[in-house]
Amino acid sequence: MIRAENIFKSFDDAEVLKGITHTFENGKTNLIIGRSGAGKTVLLKILVGLLQPTSGTVWFDDINYSQLDKKQIRAIRMQVGMLFQGSALFDSMSVEENIRFPLDMFTTMTKKEKLDRVNYCLERVSLEGVNNKYPSEVSGGMQKRVGIARAIVLNPKYLFCDEPNSGLDPKTSIVIDELIRSITIENNITTVINTHDMNSVMEIGENIALLYKGELVWTGNKNEVLDSDSDLLQDFIFASPFLQRLRNAALSSNTKV
Amino acid sequence: MSFNFFYHFGRYIMMLRTAIARPERFSMYWKETMRQMNDIGVGSVVIVVLIAVFIGAVTAVQFAYQLQDSFVPKYYIGYIVRDSTIIELAPTITCLVLAGKVGSNIAAEIGGMRQKEHIDAMEIMGVNTASYLITPKIIAAVIVIPLLVAIACFVGIMGGYLSSVPTGLITNAEYTRGVRSFFVEYYVFMMFVKAIVFAFILTSVSAYQGYHVKGGSIELGQASTQAVVYSDILILLADYLIAILLTQ
Numbered sequence: 390m391i392r393a394e395n396i397f398k399s400f401d402d403a404e405v406l407k408g409i410t411h412t413f414e415n416g417k418t419n420l421i422i423g424r425s426g427a428g429k430t431v432l433l434k435i436l437v438g439l440l441q442p443t444s445g446t447v448w449f450d451d452i453n454y455s456q457l458d459k460k461q462i463r464a465i466r467m468q469v470g471m472l473f474q475g476s477a478l479f480d481s482m483s484v485e486e487n488i489r490f491p492l493d494m495f496t497t498m499t500k501k502e503k504l505d506r507v508n509y510c511l512e513r514v515s516l517e518g519v520n521n522k523y524p525s526e527v528s529g530g531m532q533k534r535v536g537i538a539r540a541i542v543l544n545p546k547y548l549f550c551d552e553p554n555s556g557l558d559p560k561t562s563i564v565i566d567e568l569i570r571s572i573t574i575e576n577n578i579t580t581v582i583n584t585h586d587m588n589s590v591m592e593i594g595e596n597i598a599l600l601y602k603g604e605l606v607w608t609g610n611k612n613e614v615l616d617s618d619s620d621l622l623q624d625f626i627f628a629s630p631f632l633q634r635l636r637n638a639a640l641s642s643n644t645k646v
Numbered sequence: 647m648s649f650n651f652f653y654h655f656g657r658y659i660m661m662l663r664t665a666i667a668r669p670e671r672f673s674m675y676w677k678e679t680m681r682q683m684n685d686i687g688v689g690s691v692v693i694v695v696l697i698a699v700f701i702g703a704v705t706a707v708q709f710a711y712q713l714q715d716s717f718v719p720k721y722y723i724g725y726i727v728r729d730s731t732i733i734e735l736a737p738t739i740t741c742l743v744l745a746g747k748v749g750s751n752i753a754a755e756i757g758g759m760r761q762k763e764h765i766d767a768m769e770i771m772g773v774n775t776a777s778y779l780i781t782p783k784i785i786a787a788v789i790v791i792p793l794l795v796a797i798a799c800f801v802g803i804m805g806g807y808l809s810s811v812p813t814g815l816i817t818n819a820e821y822t823r824g825v826r827s828f829f830v831e832y833y834v835f836m837m838f839v840k841a842i843v844f845a846f847i848l849t850s851v852s853a854y855q856g857y858h859v860k861g862g863s864i865e866l867g868q869a870s871t872q873a874v875v876y877s878d879i880l881i882l883l884a885d886y887l888i889a890i891l892l893t894q
Contacts, residue, residue, distance in 0.1 A: 463773075464772070466771065467772040480762075493673075495671065543771075
Protein backbone atom coordinates (compact mmCIF):
# COMPACT_ATOMS: atom_id res chain seq x y z
CA MET A 390 0.00 0.00 0.00
CA ILE A 391 1.18 3.50 -0.81
CA ARG A 392 -0.47 6.53 0.74
CA ALA A 393 -0.10 10.14 -0.36
CA GLU A 394 -1.07 12.59 2.36
CA ASN A 395 -1.85 16.21 1.58
CA ILE A 396 0.71 16.51 -1.20
CA PHE A 397 1.41 20.01 -2.47
CA LYS A 398 3.92 20.76 -5.18
CA SER A 399 4.89 24.09 -6.72
CA PHE A 400 7.39 25.02 -9.41
CA ASP A 401 8.30 28.66 -8.86
CA ASP A 402 4.90 30.38 -8.72
CA ALA A 403 2.94 27.60 -10.40
CA GLU A 404 1.12 25.30 -7.99
CA VAL A 405 0.93 21.93 -9.76
CA LEU A 406 -0.52 19.73 -7.00
CA LYS A 407 -2.98 21.04 -4.43
CA GLY A 408 -3.34 18.82 -1.39
CA ILE A 409 -3.61 15.33 -2.88
CA THR A 410 -4.57 12.64 -0.40
CA HIS A 411 -5.12 9.14 -1.74
CA THR A 412 -4.36 5.50 -0.94
CA PHE A 413 -2.97 3.21 -3.65
CA GLU A 414 -4.02 -0.28 -2.67
CA ASN A 415 -2.03 -3.46 -2.56
CA GLY A 416 -2.74 -6.13 -5.21
CA LYS A 417 -4.71 -3.68 -7.34
CA THR A 418 -4.05 -1.65 -10.46
CA ASN A 419 -4.28 1.92 -9.17
CA LEU A 420 -4.76 4.47 -11.91
CA ILE A 421 -3.98 8.17 -11.83
CA ILE A 422 -5.89 9.72 -14.68
CA GLY A 423 -6.45 13.21 -15.96
CA ARG A 424 -5.88 15.48 -18.90
CA SER A 425 -2.43 16.59 -19.99
CA GLY A 426 -1.08 19.09 -17.48
CA ALA A 427 -3.30 17.86 -14.64
CA GLY A 428 -0.26 16.92 -12.54
CA LYS A 429 -0.26 13.13 -13.03
CA THR A 430 3.42 12.75 -13.85
CA VAL A 431 4.44 15.12 -11.04
CA LEU A 432 2.40 13.06 -8.57
CA LEU A 433 3.91 9.82 -9.86
CA LYS A 434 7.43 11.25 -9.60
CA ILE A 435 6.72 12.37 -6.05
CA LEU A 436 5.40 8.93 -5.14
CA VAL A 437 8.49 7.26 -6.54
CA GLY A 438 10.81 9.85 -4.97
CA LEU A 439 12.21 11.49 -8.10
CA LEU A 440 10.66 14.79 -6.97
CA GLN A 441 10.27 16.18 -3.48
CA PRO A 442 6.83 17.54 -2.54
CA THR A 443 6.63 21.15 -1.36
CA SER A 444 4.68 19.73 1.57
CA GLY A 445 2.93 16.49 2.45
CA THR A 446 4.07 12.93 3.08
CA VAL A 447 4.26 9.66 1.17
CA TRP A 448 3.92 6.36 3.03
CA PHE A 449 5.16 3.03 1.68
CA ASP A 450 3.20 0.66 3.92
CA ASP A 451 4.22 1.88 7.39
CA ILE A 452 7.37 3.73 6.28
CA ASN A 453 7.30 7.49 5.93
CA TYR A 454 9.19 7.83 2.65
CA SER A 455 9.50 11.60 2.97
CA GLN A 456 11.65 11.30 6.11
CA LEU A 457 14.19 8.76 4.86
CA ASP A 458 17.80 9.61 4.14
CA LYS A 459 19.41 8.81 0.78
CA LYS A 460 20.67 5.40 1.88
CA GLN A 461 17.26 4.33 3.17
CA ILE A 462 15.59 5.65 0.02
CA ARG A 463 17.92 3.49 -2.09
CA ALA A 464 17.00 0.46 0.01
CA ILE A 465 13.28 1.12 -0.61
CA ARG A 466 13.89 1.72 -4.28
CA MET A 467 15.26 -1.77 -4.66
CA GLN A 468 11.69 -2.88 -3.97
CA VAL A 469 10.37 -0.57 -6.67
CA GLY A 470 10.04 -1.23 -10.39
CA MET A 471 9.15 1.44 -12.89
CA LEU A 472 8.07 1.45 -16.51
CA PHE A 473 8.82 4.78 -18.15
CA GLN A 474 6.82 6.54 -20.82
CA GLY A 475 9.68 6.20 -23.31
CA SER A 476 10.72 2.82 -21.83
CA ALA A 477 14.14 4.30 -20.81
CA LEU A 478 16.00 1.22 -22.01
CA PHE A 479 19.77 1.64 -22.18
CA ASP A 480 20.53 1.96 -25.91
CA SER A 481 24.04 0.56 -25.74
CA MET A 482 22.90 -2.64 -23.99
CA SER A 483 21.05 -5.60 -25.48
CA VAL A 484 17.61 -6.60 -24.22
CA GLU A 485 19.20 -9.24 -22.00
CA GLU A 486 21.76 -6.80 -20.58
CA ASN A 487 19.02 -4.25 -19.90
CA ILE A 488 16.96 -6.74 -17.90
CA ARG A 489 20.05 -8.17 -16.20
CA PHE A 490 21.34 -4.74 -15.15
CA PRO A 491 19.55 -4.64 -11.73
CA LEU A 492 20.63 -8.24 -11.07
CA ASP A 493 24.26 -7.41 -11.91
CA MET A 494 24.13 -4.34 -9.71
CA PHE A 495 22.35 -5.66 -6.64
CA THR A 496 22.52 -9.44 -6.44
CA THR A 497 25.19 -12.06 -5.99
CA MET A 498 23.47 -14.51 -8.31
CA THR A 499 25.57 -16.66 -10.61
CA LYS A 500 25.58 -16.07 -14.36
CA LYS A 501 23.31 -19.07 -14.88
CA GLU A 502 20.83 -17.88 -12.24
CA LYS A 503 20.75 -14.42 -13.78
CA LEU A 504 20.17 -15.81 -17.25
CA ASP A 505 17.37 -18.02 -15.95
CA ARG A 506 15.74 -15.05 -14.24
CA VAL A 507 16.07 -12.87 -17.37
CA ASN A 508 14.58 -15.63 -19.51
CA TYR A 509 11.73 -16.11 -17.03
CA CYS A 510 10.92 -12.37 -17.15
CA LEU A 511 11.11 -12.34 -20.95
CA GLU A 512 8.83 -15.35 -21.08
CA ARG A 513 6.46 -13.62 -18.65
CA VAL A 514 6.09 -10.69 -21.06
CA SER A 515 5.90 -13.06 -24.09
CA LEU A 516 9.22 -11.98 -25.57
CA GLU A 517 11.25 -15.20 -25.72
CA GLY A 518 14.30 -15.20 -27.97
CA VAL A 519 15.02 -11.49 -28.22
CA ASN A 520 17.87 -11.58 -25.69
CA ASN A 521 20.53 -10.35 -28.07
CA LYS A 522 18.53 -7.68 -29.84
CA TYR A 523 19.11 -4.02 -29.05
CA PRO A 524 16.27 -1.66 -28.06
CA SER A 525 16.48 0.06 -31.45
CA GLU A 526 15.86 -3.29 -33.15
CA VAL A 527 12.51 -4.00 -31.49
CA SER A 528 9.12 -2.29 -31.86
CA GLY A 529 7.66 0.26 -29.43
CA GLY A 530 5.31 -2.32 -27.92
CA MET A 531 8.19 -4.76 -27.45
CA GLN A 532 10.27 -2.02 -25.82
CA LYS A 533 7.45 -1.48 -23.32
CA ARG A 534 7.41 -5.19 -22.57
CA VAL A 535 11.18 -5.22 -22.12
CA GLY A 536 10.68 -2.25 -19.78
CA ILE A 537 8.15 -4.28 -17.78
CA ALA A 538 10.50 -7.27 -17.70
CA ARG A 539 13.28 -5.04 -16.33
CA ALA A 540 10.90 -3.50 -13.81
CA ILE A 541 9.87 -6.89 -12.39
CA VAL A 542 13.23 -8.64 -12.51
CA LEU A 543 13.97 -7.93 -8.82
CA ASN A 544 10.48 -9.01 -7.68
CA PRO A 545 9.36 -5.51 -6.69
CA LYS A 546 6.71 -4.80 -4.07
CA TYR A 547 5.69 -1.62 -5.86
CA LEU A 548 5.34 -1.10 -9.61
CA PHE A 549 4.97 2.32 -11.22
CA CYS A 550 4.01 2.81 -14.85
CA ASP A 551 4.16 6.22 -16.50
CA GLU A 552 1.87 6.32 -19.53
CA PRO A 553 2.46 2.66 -20.42
CA ASN A 554 0.30 2.91 -23.56
CA SER A 555 1.55 6.13 -25.05
CA GLY A 556 2.47 5.69 -28.68
CA LEU A 557 0.96 2.20 -28.91
CA ASP A 558 -1.96 1.01 -31.02
CA PRO A 559 -5.17 0.03 -29.14
CA LYS A 560 -4.58 -3.74 -29.44
CA THR A 561 -1.02 -3.56 -28.14
CA SER A 562 -2.23 -1.22 -25.38
CA ILE A 563 -4.69 -3.87 -24.22
CA VAL A 564 -1.90 -6.48 -24.19
CA ILE A 565 0.27 -4.19 -22.05
CA ASP A 566 -2.65 -3.39 -19.70
CA GLU A 567 -3.49 -7.06 -19.25
CA LEU A 568 0.15 -7.87 -18.64
CA ILE A 569 0.44 -5.23 -15.94
CA ARG A 570 -2.77 -6.38 -14.29
CA SER A 571 -1.81 -10.06 -14.28
CA ILE A 572 1.65 -9.28 -12.88
CA THR A 573 0.02 -7.18 -10.16
CA ILE A 574 -2.32 -9.98 -9.13
CA GLU A 575 0.25 -12.77 -9.41
CA ASN A 576 2.83 -11.02 -7.26
CA ASN A 577 0.35 -9.17 -5.03
CA ILE A 578 2.14 -5.87 -5.62
CA THR A 579 0.99 -2.27 -5.42
CA THR A 580 0.82 -0.96 -8.97
CA VAL A 581 0.35 2.71 -9.77
CA ILE A 582 -0.35 3.60 -13.39
CA ASN A 583 -0.39 7.08 -14.74
CA THR A 584 -2.51 7.21 -17.88
CA HIS A 585 -4.90 9.22 -19.99
CA ASP A 586 -5.96 6.21 -22.01
CA MET A 587 -9.65 5.70 -21.36
CA ASN A 588 -9.44 2.07 -22.56
CA SER A 589 -7.09 1.38 -19.66
CA VAL A 590 -9.51 3.06 -17.29
CA MET A 591 -12.40 0.85 -18.37
CA GLU A 592 -10.32 -2.35 -18.55
CA ILE A 593 -8.02 -2.33 -15.53
CA GLY A 594 -9.18 0.59 -13.39
CA GLU A 595 -9.59 -1.04 -9.98
CA ASN A 596 -8.79 2.09 -8.00
CA ILE A 597 -8.95 5.29 -10.01
CA ALA A 598 -7.95 8.81 -9.00
CA LEU A 599 -8.91 11.62 -11.35
CA LEU A 600 -6.77 14.75 -11.21
CA TYR A 601 -7.98 18.05 -12.57
CA LYS A 602 -5.73 21.11 -12.48
CA GLY A 603 -3.72 19.64 -9.63
CA GLU A 604 -6.68 18.61 -7.50
CA LEU A 605 -8.08 15.17 -6.81
CA VAL A 606 -11.66 15.49 -8.03
CA TRP A 607 -12.92 11.90 -8.20
CA THR A 608 -12.01 8.44 -6.93
CA GLY A 609 -13.65 5.12 -7.66
CA ASN A 610 -13.31 2.04 -9.86
CA LYS A 611 -14.15 1.15 -13.45
CA ASN A 612 -17.63 -0.08 -12.50
CA GLU A 613 -18.49 3.28 -10.96
CA VAL A 614 -17.38 5.35 -13.95
CA LEU A 615 -20.59 5.06 -15.98
CA ASP A 616 -22.90 5.96 -13.14
CA SER A 617 -20.78 8.75 -11.77
CA ASP A 618 -22.37 12.19 -11.75
CA SER A 619 -18.95 13.88 -11.90
CA ASP A 620 -18.98 16.10 -14.99
CA LEU A 621 -15.20 16.29 -14.96
CA LEU A 622 -14.96 12.49 -15.06
CA GLN A 623 -17.56 12.15 -17.81
CA ASP A 624 -15.83 14.89 -19.83
CA PHE A 625 -12.54 13.09 -19.51
CA ILE A 626 -13.64 9.51 -20.17
CA PHE A 627 -16.24 10.19 -22.84
CA ALA A 628 -14.45 13.05 -24.52
CA SER A 629 -15.54 12.44 -28.11
CA PRO A 630 -19.14 12.70 -29.40
CA PHE A 631 -18.93 9.06 -30.50
CA LEU A 632 -18.10 7.89 -26.99
CA GLN A 633 -20.82 10.10 -25.53
CA ARG A 634 -23.39 8.49 -27.85
CA LEU A 635 -22.05 5.07 -26.89
CA ARG A 636 -22.40 5.89 -23.21
CA ASN A 637 -25.94 7.24 -23.63
CA ALA A 638 -26.92 4.15 -25.59
CA ALA A 639 -25.46 1.91 -22.92
CA LEU A 640 -27.28 3.77 -20.16
CA SER A 641 -30.61 3.80 -21.98
CA SER A 642 -30.45 0.06 -22.76
CA ASN A 643 -28.99 -0.69 -19.32
CA THR A 644 -26.07 -2.50 -20.96
CA LYS A 645 -22.80 -2.96 -19.11
CA VAL A 646 -19.98 -1.22 -21.03
CA MET B 647 26.64 36.67 -11.50
CA SER B 648 28.49 35.87 -8.25
CA PHE B 649 25.37 34.12 -6.90
CA ASN B 650 25.26 32.04 -10.06
CA PHE B 651 28.90 31.05 -9.61
CA PHE B 652 28.37 29.97 -5.99
CA TYR B 653 25.18 28.09 -6.95
CA HIS B 654 27.00 26.04 -9.59
CA PHE B 655 30.12 25.60 -7.50
CA GLY B 656 28.06 24.34 -4.56
CA ARG B 657 26.12 21.95 -6.77
CA TYR B 658 29.38 20.73 -8.36
CA ILE B 659 30.86 19.99 -4.92
CA MET B 660 27.66 18.21 -3.82
CA MET B 661 27.73 16.11 -7.00
CA LEU B 662 31.33 15.10 -6.31
CA ARG B 663 30.46 14.28 -2.69
CA THR B 664 27.66 11.99 -3.84
CA ALA B 665 29.95 10.48 -6.46
CA ILE B 666 32.48 9.45 -3.83
CA ALA B 667 30.55 6.56 -2.34
CA ARG B 668 30.99 2.87 -1.78
CA PRO B 669 30.04 1.10 -5.04
CA GLU B 670 26.89 -1.02 -4.99
CA ARG B 671 28.78 -3.74 -6.85
CA PHE B 672 32.51 -3.35 -7.38
CA SER B 673 32.61 -5.52 -10.51
CA MET B 674 30.14 -3.23 -12.30
CA TYR B 675 32.24 -0.17 -11.52
CA TRP B 676 35.40 -1.99 -12.58
CA LYS B 677 33.80 -2.95 -15.90
CA GLU B 678 32.65 0.62 -16.47
CA THR B 679 36.08 2.02 -15.57
CA MET B 680 37.75 -0.33 -18.06
CA ARG B 681 35.28 0.74 -20.75
CA GLN B 682 35.99 4.38 -20.03
CA MET B 683 39.75 3.80 -20.08
CA ASN B 684 39.37 2.30 -23.51
CA ASP B 685 37.12 5.12 -24.76
CA ILE B 686 39.19 7.94 -23.32
CA GLY B 687 42.65 6.40 -23.80
CA VAL B 688 42.68 4.24 -26.90
CA GLY B 689 40.09 6.46 -28.56
CA SER B 690 42.28 9.55 -28.17
CA VAL B 691 45.73 8.20 -29.11
CA VAL B 692 45.58 9.21 -32.76
CA ILE B 693 44.50 12.82 -32.16
CA VAL B 694 47.03 13.23 -29.32
CA VAL B 695 49.89 11.86 -31.46
CA LEU B 696 48.94 14.04 -34.41
CA ILE B 697 48.82 17.20 -32.34
CA ALA B 698 51.99 16.39 -30.42
CA VAL B 699 54.07 15.74 -33.52
CA PHE B 700 53.13 19.10 -35.00
CA ILE B 701 53.62 20.96 -31.72
CA GLY B 702 57.15 19.53 -31.44
CA ALA B 703 57.85 20.25 -35.08
CA VAL B 704 56.65 23.86 -34.93
CA THR B 705 58.54 24.52 -31.68
CA ALA B 706 61.77 23.27 -33.23
CA VAL B 707 61.35 25.28 -36.44
CA GLN B 708 60.41 28.45 -34.55
CA PHE B 709 63.37 28.23 -32.19
CA ALA B 710 65.73 27.41 -35.04
CA TYR B 711 64.55 30.63 -36.68
CA GLN B 712 64.96 32.61 -33.42
CA LEU B 713 68.48 31.29 -32.90
CA GLN B 714 69.62 32.08 -36.43
CA ASP B 715 72.74 34.26 -36.51
CA SER B 716 72.95 34.26 -32.70
CA PHE B 717 75.72 33.01 -30.45
CA VAL B 718 73.45 30.44 -28.80
CA PRO B 719 74.58 26.94 -29.73
CA LYS B 720 72.26 25.13 -32.11
CA TYR B 721 71.92 22.10 -29.87
CA TYR B 722 69.81 24.32 -27.60
CA ILE B 723 66.93 23.68 -30.03
CA GLY B 724 66.66 20.09 -28.77
CA TYR B 725 66.93 21.28 -25.18
CA ILE B 726 64.19 23.92 -25.63
CA VAL B 727 61.87 21.53 -27.47
CA ARG B 728 62.29 18.94 -24.71
CA ASP B 729 61.69 21.27 -21.80
CA SER B 730 58.84 23.26 -23.32
CA THR B 731 57.14 20.01 -24.31
CA ILE B 732 57.55 18.42 -20.88
CA ILE B 733 56.67 21.47 -18.79
CA GLU B 734 53.89 23.05 -20.80
CA LEU B 735 53.01 21.90 -24.27
CA ALA B 736 52.39 18.18 -23.74
CA PRO B 737 50.16 18.42 -20.63
CA THR B 738 48.34 21.65 -21.43
CA ILE B 739 47.73 21.36 -25.16
CA THR B 740 46.89 17.66 -24.88
CA CYS B 741 44.35 18.32 -22.12
CA LEU B 742 42.83 21.31 -23.92
CA VAL B 743 42.32 19.07 -26.93
CA LEU B 744 40.95 16.27 -24.75
CA ALA B 745 38.54 18.72 -23.11
CA GLY B 746 37.12 19.21 -26.60
CA LYS B 747 37.05 15.54 -27.52
CA VAL B 748 36.46 13.67 -24.26
CA GLY B 749 34.75 16.48 -22.31
CA SER B 750 32.07 17.17 -24.90
CA ASN B 751 31.54 13.43 -25.27
CA ILE B 752 31.04 12.96 -21.51
CA ALA B 753 28.61 15.89 -21.28
CA ALA B 754 26.62 14.63 -24.27
CA GLU B 755 26.56 11.02 -23.02
CA ILE B 756 25.41 11.83 -19.49
CA GLY B 757 23.09 14.63 -20.69
CA GLY B 758 21.50 12.27 -23.21
CA MET B 759 20.93 9.73 -20.45
CA ARG B 760 19.31 12.42 -18.31
CA GLN B 761 16.98 13.44 -21.14
CA LYS B 762 16.00 9.87 -22.05
CA GLU B 763 15.21 9.16 -18.38
CA HIS B 764 18.01 6.58 -18.15
CA ILE B 765 19.33 8.32 -15.04
CA ASP B 766 15.85 8.33 -13.47
CA ALA B 767 15.51 4.63 -14.31
CA MET B 768 18.80 3.87 -12.54
CA GLU B 769 17.87 6.06 -9.56
CA ILE B 770 14.62 4.15 -9.15
CA MET B 771 16.51 0.86 -9.24
CA GLY B 772 18.50 2.22 -6.28
CA VAL B 773 21.72 2.99 -8.16
CA ASN B 774 23.80 5.95 -6.97
CA THR B 775 23.93 7.48 -10.44
CA ALA B 776 26.43 10.22 -9.61
CA SER B 777 28.78 7.52 -8.43
CA TYR B 778 28.13 4.95 -11.18
CA LEU B 779 28.17 7.39 -14.09
CA ILE B 780 30.84 9.85 -12.98
CA THR B 781 33.40 8.13 -10.74
CA PRO B 782 34.55 5.55 -13.33
CA LYS B 783 35.05 8.35 -15.86
CA ILE B 784 37.16 10.39 -13.43
CA ILE B 785 39.23 7.38 -12.36
CA ALA B 786 39.75 6.28 -15.96
CA ALA B 787 40.77 9.78 -17.04
CA VAL B 788 43.12 10.31 -14.11
CA ILE B 789 44.91 7.05 -15.02
CA VAL B 790 44.84 7.25 -18.80
CA ILE B 791 45.34 10.94 -19.54
CA PRO B 792 48.80 11.12 -17.86
CA LEU B 793 49.78 8.20 -20.10
CA LEU B 794 48.50 10.08 -23.13
CA VAL B 795 50.47 13.13 -22.00
CA ALA B 796 53.61 10.99 -21.67
CA ILE B 797 53.04 9.73 -25.22
CA ALA B 798 52.47 13.31 -26.39
CA CYS B 799 55.71 14.34 -24.74
CA PHE B 800 57.73 11.63 -26.45
CA VAL B 801 56.07 12.19 -29.82
CA GLY B 802 56.50 15.97 -29.48
CA ILE B 803 60.25 15.61 -29.03
CA MET B 804 60.29 13.23 -32.01
CA GLY B 805 58.32 15.81 -33.98
CA GLY B 806 60.99 18.39 -33.19
CA TYR B 807 63.61 15.96 -34.45
CA LEU B 808 61.69 15.23 -37.68
CA SER B 809 61.24 18.88 -38.52
CA SER B 810 64.81 19.97 -37.79
CA VAL B 811 67.25 17.12 -38.54
CA PRO B 812 66.08 15.76 -41.94
CA THR B 813 65.54 19.32 -43.16
CA GLY B 814 69.10 20.31 -42.29
CA LEU B 815 68.30 22.91 -39.61
CA ILE B 816 70.62 21.08 -37.20
CA THR B 817 72.45 17.77 -37.18
CA ASN B 818 71.37 14.55 -35.54
CA ALA B 819 74.22 14.87 -33.02
CA GLU B 820 73.24 18.45 -32.09
CA TYR B 821 69.57 17.62 -31.55
CA THR B 822 70.41 14.50 -29.52
CA ARG B 823 72.87 16.45 -27.41
CA GLY B 824 70.26 19.15 -26.77
CA VAL B 825 67.62 16.63 -25.74
CA ARG B 826 70.08 15.06 -23.29
CA SER B 827 71.39 18.34 -21.82
CA PHE B 828 70.39 19.95 -18.51
CA PHE B 829 67.69 17.39 -17.80
CA VAL B 830 65.71 18.06 -14.60
CA GLU B 831 63.58 15.11 -13.44
CA TYR B 832 61.36 17.45 -11.45
CA TYR B 833 59.88 18.78 -14.70
CA VAL B 834 58.51 15.31 -15.45
CA PHE B 835 56.90 15.32 -12.01
CA MET B 836 55.35 18.71 -12.86
CA MET B 837 54.07 17.32 -16.13
CA PHE B 838 52.30 14.43 -14.40
CA VAL B 839 50.85 16.69 -11.68
CA LYS B 840 49.40 18.90 -14.40
CA ALA B 841 48.09 15.93 -16.36
CA ILE B 842 46.32 14.46 -13.31
CA VAL B 843 44.78 17.80 -12.25
CA PHE B 844 43.68 18.64 -15.80
CA ALA B 845 42.20 15.14 -16.26
CA PHE B 846 40.15 15.56 -13.10
CA ILE B 847 38.95 19.01 -14.17
CA LEU B 848 37.93 18.08 -17.68
CA THR B 849 36.00 14.94 -16.67
CA SER B 850 34.29 16.29 -13.56
CA VAL B 851 33.30 19.63 -15.11
CA SER B 852 31.96 17.91 -18.22
CA ALA B 853 30.11 15.33 -16.15
CA TYR B 854 28.56 18.16 -14.11
CA GLN B 855 27.33 19.88 -17.25
CA GLY B 856 25.76 16.67 -18.56
CA TYR B 857 24.34 15.46 -15.24
CA HIS B 858 22.36 18.65 -14.62
CA VAL B 859 21.16 19.27 -18.16
CA LYS B 860 17.50 20.23 -18.58
CA GLY B 861 15.33 20.73 -21.63
CA GLY B 862 15.93 19.33 -25.09
CA SER B 863 18.53 18.99 -27.80
CA ILE B 864 19.43 22.71 -27.80
CA GLU B 865 20.20 22.60 -24.06
CA LEU B 866 22.19 19.40 -24.57
CA GLY B 867 24.27 21.14 -27.23
CA GLN B 868 24.78 24.10 -24.90
CA ALA B 869 25.84 21.80 -22.08
CA SER B 870 28.35 20.12 -24.35
CA THR B 871 29.77 23.49 -25.42
CA GLN B 872 29.88 24.77 -21.85
CA ALA B 873 31.69 21.60 -20.79
CA VAL B 874 34.50 22.40 -23.23
CA VAL B 875 34.60 26.14 -22.52
CA TYR B 876 34.60 25.84 -18.71
CA SER B 877 37.05 22.93 -18.76
CA ASP B 878 39.45 24.92 -20.96
CA ILE B 879 39.24 28.01 -18.76
CA LEU B 880 39.74 25.99 -15.58
CA ILE B 881 42.63 24.03 -17.10
CA LEU B 882 44.42 27.26 -17.98
CA LEU B 883 43.75 28.68 -14.53
CA ALA B 884 44.99 25.48 -12.89
CA ASP B 885 48.03 25.55 -15.17
CA TYR B 886 48.91 28.99 -13.84
CA LEU B 887 48.35 28.00 -10.20
CA ILE B 888 50.40 24.79 -10.55
CA ALA B 889 53.19 26.75 -12.22
CA ILE B 890 53.27 29.15 -9.26
CA LEU B 891 53.01 26.44 -6.62
CA LEU B 892 55.57 24.05 -8.10
CA THR B 893 58.19 26.62 -8.99
CA GLN B 894 58.40 28.40 -5.64
